[in-house]
């Protein structure tokens with residue numbers, strides 16, 4: 001590398017480090033590190049993500065992740081953390097997985113960014129009731145309550 005190239009790289013370094021920090025996301029810890037994450041839209045059946053407990057696996061559909069990301073950047077990350085919640089609590093309850101994800105993100109670096117994205121995402125969705133999740137508005141409120149925002 002030329003001296004000029006090296007100088008340019010060194011000058012850019014703080015910016016790159018800053019950019020990486022700004023984009024930092026929640027990452028699994030403890031036993032959740034071992035959870036498999038598989039990209040498979042057939043498994044998600046049109047949803048962003050689903051999880052299975054045995055063996056602990058999260059299936060993601062990159063196409064749907066991208067749709068969510070385009071509309072509400074950051075909200076796609078909430079869906080992923082939510083799936084880890086199902087596995088961490090070994091529960092099928094959507095409310096419990098939501099609450100777990102909200103509390104995890106509230107503790108995480110940049111977590112507020114993703115919580116706000118998720119709240120915005122659910123507030124913008126048509127407010128149709130759902131027996132499993134509660135209405136999108138209720139979901140947004142739950143996230144806010146659990147994160148103590």
Ligand SMILES: [Zn+2]
Pocket residue numbers: 082083086093094097
């Ligand atoms: Zn769920």
